[in-house]
Structures are given as C-alpha cells and as structure tokens.
Amino acid sequence: MSHQPVILVTGASSGIGEAVARLFAREGYRVSMGARRLERLQALADEIESAGGQSIAVQSDLTRFEDIQRLISETLDQFGQIDVLLNNAGFGRIKWLEELDPMEDIQAQLQINLITTILVAREVLPHMIQRRSGHIINMGSMGGLVATPTYTIYSASKFGVRGFTEALRREVSVYDVHVSGIYPGAVNTEFKQHAGIDRKTGRTTPGSLRLEPEEVARGVLSVVRRPRRELIIPWQMRLTVWMNILFPGIVDRIIENRFTRLERDI
Numbered sequence: 001m002s003h004q005p006v007i008l009v010t011g012a013s014s015g016i017g018e019a020v021a022r023l024f025a026r027e028g029y030r031v032s033m034g035a036r037r038l039e040r041l042q043a044l045a046d047e048i049e050s051a052g053g054q055s056i057a058v059q060s061d062l063t064r065f066e067d068i069q070r071l072i073s074e075t076l077d078q079f080g081q082i083d084v085l086l087n088n089a090g091f092g093r094i095k096w097l098e099e100l101d102p103m104e105d106i107q108a109q110l111q112i113n114l115i116t117t118i119l120v121a122r123e124v125l126p127h128m129i130q131r132r133s134g135h136i137i138n139m140g141s142m143g144g145l146v147a148t149p150t151y152t153i154y155s156a157s158k159f160g161v162r163g164f165t166e167a168l169r170r171e172v173s174v175y176d177v178h179v180s181g182i183y184p185g186a187v188n189t190e191f192k193q194h195a196g197i198d199r200k201t202g203r204t205t206p207g208s209l210r211l212e213p214e215e216v217a218r219g220v221l222s223v224v225r226r227p228r229r230e231l232i233i234p235w236q237m238r239l240t241v242w243m244n245i246l247f248p249g250i251v252d253r254i255i256e257n258r259f260t261r262l263e264r265d266i
C-alpha cells in the first residue's frame with residue numbers, strides 16, 4: 001500500500017485541470033485524470049510517469065453516469081484511495097439567452113458544470129466518509145458569485161455549484177471530509193474557444209487581472225494544504241463580489257449603461 005496521496009481531477013486534458021494534475025504530481029500525489037480527449041490525457045500521464053510520478057488516464061464523457069462510475073472505480077482499483085477530488089470539467093457558452101441552443105448550450109452546460117459535479121461528488125463521498133478523510137474541491141467561477149449579461153446559464157450552473165458546495169460542506173464536516181469552492185476570474189485556457197464570446201465593445205477582463213492556469217493550480221494546492229470554505233482569485237475580485245452584495249442597484253446601472261446598451265446597440 002502506497003502512502004502517496006491520490007487526487008482525482010476531472011477535465012484534466014487542458015487548462016486548469018491539466019495544470020492541477022501536473023502540479024500535484026510534482027507534489028508527490030498519484031493522479032487520476034478523466035476527460036473525453038484521451039490523447040491529451042495520455043500525453044500528460046506519460047509526462048508525469050517519465051518524471052517519476054504515477055498517474056492514470058481514463059477516457060470519459062462525464063455527462064454519462066456510467067463514465068463517472070468507471071472513472072471512480074478505475075481510480076480506486078488502481079490506487080486504492082481518493083484523498084482529493086477536483087471537480088473541474090466544464091465549459092461556458094457565453095451569449096444572450098435567446099441565442100443559446102436549448103440542448104447543445106443550455107442543457108449541456110448545466111449537465112457538465114452542475115449535474116456532473118454533483119454526481120462525481122456523490123460517488124466519491126461514501127469512500128471518503130468511510131475513511132473519515134478527504135477533500136472535495138468544486139470549480140466555481142466569478143460567474144458563480146456575480147451574475148452578468150451573456151452569462152445566464154453559466155451563472156445558473158456556477159451559482160448552483162456554489163450552493164451545492166456550501167450545503168455539502170455542512171453535511172460532511174462531521175466526518176472530517178472537507179468541501180471547498182474555487183472561484184477564479186478569467187483564466188487563459190481553451191475556455192474562450194468554446195465560449196463563442198462576440199463583443200461589439202471588445203470589452204473583456206483587463207490583462208493584469210487575467211490568470212494563468214498554473215496560478216489557479218497553486219490556489220487549489222493552498223486550499224488542500226489549509227482547507228478553506230472558498231478561494232476567490234485574483235484577490236481583487238473580492239471587491240467586485242462585495243460591491244455586488246452591498247450595492248446591487250448601482251451594479252445593475254453600471255452594467256446596463258456600460259455594457260448591455262452598448263452591446264445590444266440600444
């Protein structure tokens with residue numbers, strides 16, 4: 001039996017998940033990875049192995065419950081335990097609600113971002129409760145704390161992730177199982193390629209506030225080392241969160257005048 005801890009990362013084939021898998025492998029974790037693109041997962045697994053680490057790549061479409069169950073059972077068969085779960089797989093389709101396709105954009109986004117997050121946690125939980133240890137970390141977003149136009153469904157999914165995270169933490173802390181939420185601002189990953197963002201104003205998050213996936217990965221590691229309810233990065237985004245809580249009417253007006261009217265050309 002190995003004493004090396006095990007992390008299970010969903011959506012490890014690119015972006016934040018890939019950076020987390022790489023960082024945790026370097027920190028001595030055995031890494032189990034799930035996503036649809038097997039070649040990408042396998043290349044990362046090979047990289048981890050050749051650096052002396054241990055990992056498995058499990059091709060899985062995590063919108064399918066059988067694939068979720070297989071990812072977890074293969075992880076437990078191979079490594080015997082799961083110490084950390086990073087529930088990270090997801091995507092955003094960032095458009096006006098009336099432009100979103102009911103199935104491809106709306107259902108699919110809620111399915112992977114919210115339902116999959118819930119189901120993966122549910123499948124891993126009995127194992128963690130039995131061991132009286134473990135840490136479930138769910139990938140939220142600034143979109144899960146502050147809702148903005150064109151992010152309706154993404155925000156619905158990530159507010160959902162936050163609600164789920166908060167309630168679950170209070171269900172399982174008595175078993176010494178930690179539950180945390182990570183809420184990053186904009187991160188330079190393939191997210192943008194899938195989002196279909198089309199801005200007349202060209203406005204996006206200023207470069208100085210954009211994160212690299214490695215910075216988010218370091219955030220995840222810090223939450224594992226010192227368990228916290230949540231991590232909002234970059235820290236400047238906390239100001240936006242508080243502004244939105246304290247002065248929602250002002251935020252409504254700023255967004256309407258500086259964004260929605262310009263983008264909708266009204």
Ligand SMILES: NC(=O)c1ccc[n+]([C@@H]2O[C@H](COP(=O)([O-])OP(=O)(O)OC[C@H]3O[C@@H](n4cnc5c(N)ncnc54)[C@H](OP(=O)(O)O)[C@@H]3O)[C@@H](O)[C@H]2O)c1
Pocket residue numbers: 010011012013014015016017034035036037038060061062063088089090091092112113139140141142183184185186187188189190191192194
């Ligand atoms: N980038 C940002 O600005 C940002 C900000 C805040 C939060 N986030 C969140 O961070 C998480 C990771 O996103 P990212 O920015 O790293 O984007 P990314 O580079 O596009 O990575 C998304 C990952 O999710 C996986 N995935 C998507 N659908 C899947 C499915 N049906 N089954 C299995 N895996 C699936 C993808 O793998 P395959 O395509 O190979 O399946 C990929 O590994 C998401 O939850 C996202 O909402 C991103």
